Amino acid sequence: MLTPTRRQWMMGLGLTAYAILFAEVFVRAFAPQSFVPRDIAAAPWGVRMNRPGAVYEQRTPEMKSTIEINANGLRADRDFAVGKPPGVRRVAVFGDSYLLGYEASYADIATTRIERALRQAKCPVEVLNFSVSGFGTAEMLKTLEKNGLRYAPDVVLFEWHHTDPDDTLRANLYALKDGDLVDTGQSYLPAMGARRAVEDNFLFRFLAGHSHLFTIVRERASRFVRRAMAGHVFSRKTTGGAAEERAAGPLDLAILARAEAAAHRAGAAFFVVDVPSAQSRTRFRSSFRLLPPDLAARPNYISPLAAFEAAAGPDEKLYWEKGHRHLTPRGNAVLAGVVAERLLSDPQSYDSLACEGAPSLPILASRGGR
């Protein structure tokens, strides 16, 4: 015979279990989720990196792909020696999940396509993709200085995305002191310990892989934490969400300048590539809008906006529309095409990459003018 207290407890537990089941069915029916996990680890230099050797699957109603991370912690189908093999030139790419190529197969991602295009132009190149999901420019710079330069790149490619100013602020890896960029001495490994602990847990892994309710709650919670850390949650502005974005400030510009200087000191050409955001299938906004116009107009700042607009159409998706809305294979191809074309038409990168194909007209023109 149950006591009233015990009956109440049983009732409470029953109703809670029912609520969870109800919500799971509701989310599956009306807001089906995508499963876009990531597998990251703490790098010795105090920021995140892809867990070496990680293999995981991403699936959404629109796509399915496998992410394979090599022993260097880079997305590649092979490992790289730290020392550069003779005759080989390297392009080191630093970005977030867009350039890491989430929601796309290895053969389809932008970095693979850039490598292919450069090799077709007879450049003896290997592309090293140091991108990590969630990275902002501060973490990219830290990774470049502490790890990327060890691989002796000939070209350094930094991604610029409209979320970077927020990411940089949140990371707190650098600060400006009397106008100079200084390391704060801090590391930025957000909830890495806790993350590792839960990710090692069977129940967590099961829920993360199968429960739509768990996935949506986790996504919302992490978005909330990100917004809170960027100071948006308690903002006194009445509107929120996507409208609240921060333009690049002196800190962001100093980070970009230091990355460029570091690349040049190491003898590498430096480029910044814009990843636009999609407003609709046919309308895009350049992330360079957050940069000073004179900086964004520099020749080493590459925006694929015009190419995106030219390639777009009502029946052509450059970004996925479900899941995490990364680039589709077509979107990756357009981005890669623009970047490869720029690298092949820029005299400095063309020479740095020791390309043997016929130089492009801009290069010939620049040489003729010398």
Place this chain on the structure above:
Amino acid sequence: MLFNSTVFFLFFAVFFAAYWRLGARLRAQNMLVLAGSLFFYGWWDERFLILIAASTAVDFVAALGASGERIRGGDLRKAGAYLGIVSLAATLPTFADSWRWLLLTGAIAGAGALVAFIIEHARGDRRQHWLTASLVANLGLLGVFKYFGFFTESFIEAAERAGLTVNAPMMEIVLPIGISFYTFQTLSYTIDVWRGQMHASRRLVDFAAYVTFFPQLVAGPIERARALLPQFERPRRWSAGRAGEGAMLFLWGLYKKTVIADNLAPIVNAAFAAPAETAPALMLLGVLGFAAQIYCDFSGYSDMARGLARMLGFELMVNFDLPYFSRTPSEFWRRWHISLSSWLRDYLYVPLGGNRGGKLATYRNLILTMLLGGLWHGAAWTFIVWGAFHGAILAVYRAFSIDALIDRAKGSGAIIVHVIAWGLMSVLTLIGWTVFRAATVPDALAALHSAFTSEAIRGLSALPEGALVLSLTAPLIVANIANRFFAQALQGLVAEGRTAGALPLLARYSAVLGLLCCVAFLSAEGQQDFIYFDF
């Protein structure tokens, strides 16, 4: 602080706990309501606290005068102290930037004291003088902060068209949120006191809490003092049942706002961004979407306000009563934004003469009332045209006694008459919303020209966005139809004890869970302002 923001949930959780922790200590509860409301309002911009405090102080004193009582020194000191304390609190956080606002406070207090002295020593009807002072102060506040820029710009534009060059003063004045709502609320209090319909309050805290009551401060309902002020003077006791009802009402409002209105916003915004270039079917969808959006946005806010108030032991008026089932313009205005339309009726239409001065005077009064009602919504020609349009159709319906004709319809033909009347009124409502939503009058004309065509109707079914609009609004349409046509049957069930309350626990629990899931998982991304915050 938006009702649909994290910061508001945190604020309300703390406030709610503290409020009921005070138990039946009425004065302490009212003090807490006042402090909480000022914090809530000051979250947007603390400087505007000075304006609302000034409006409160002016009407506290003016209403005492308008009631015929002598203004005591203590009343003036109370009002002055309130204004001073709020102003100090408003300027202290950013004193270096905002200390000048204290000069404004000083000027208001000085002018108020001078006016009080003059009126108290003036000859003639003191009550009338105090009413005039309140009208001048409140309408002056509204005029400066809401309409100064609009009228100056319109004047310059008109002069330039006439070939004149005018150097009029231009000021960039920020519209204080909710100013139209609280100004009308304080005005109606003083007028009611002057009319002898209620007593003036000598309890400043109660009166200030009534003016600033945060659930309805920034977007109504515009509560009459007769209805709300006495609730501040009665003890309020905790009731889990009432709190639960309030929470459900809040949740229902939140659903309408975040799931329906906010998800419709992108479609509507896209259609109205450049009406001349928008495809006809998309324009029509935008118009239909806006009709649903503005209803869900505003009635959602009203439901949330009523829900919050009920959780605190207050009862606010119903502001919307299924307006889209209206068959005539007068019925529409008895169902849409009821607190404003009844305000306009009682304090504008009736004083203008109402329907007592013959047909032409009645039409004039209707048009003038609605014109000013349109202007109340915002300083723009589109609102004026929208108001004039509603005034005109009210006058036309009245001229042809259409309301009476519809009511007289009997037998099987009555249904057809009602359906035709409803259809016509729906089209008129949509035409009105098109003007209301457009950025400019030329945009409104372009939108009307595009949306109300056979091409637009033909293309509507082929639009992929149409399915989204339908899926978003379908639950609301079903709920409204049930409420409109089966309310009596539901009330019968209530009388027989077979109510929703008697439904199995699991069914009730599932209904609440469903609503919670909708809000949690189907809400639009990011917080959107309430449309009526701009008014």
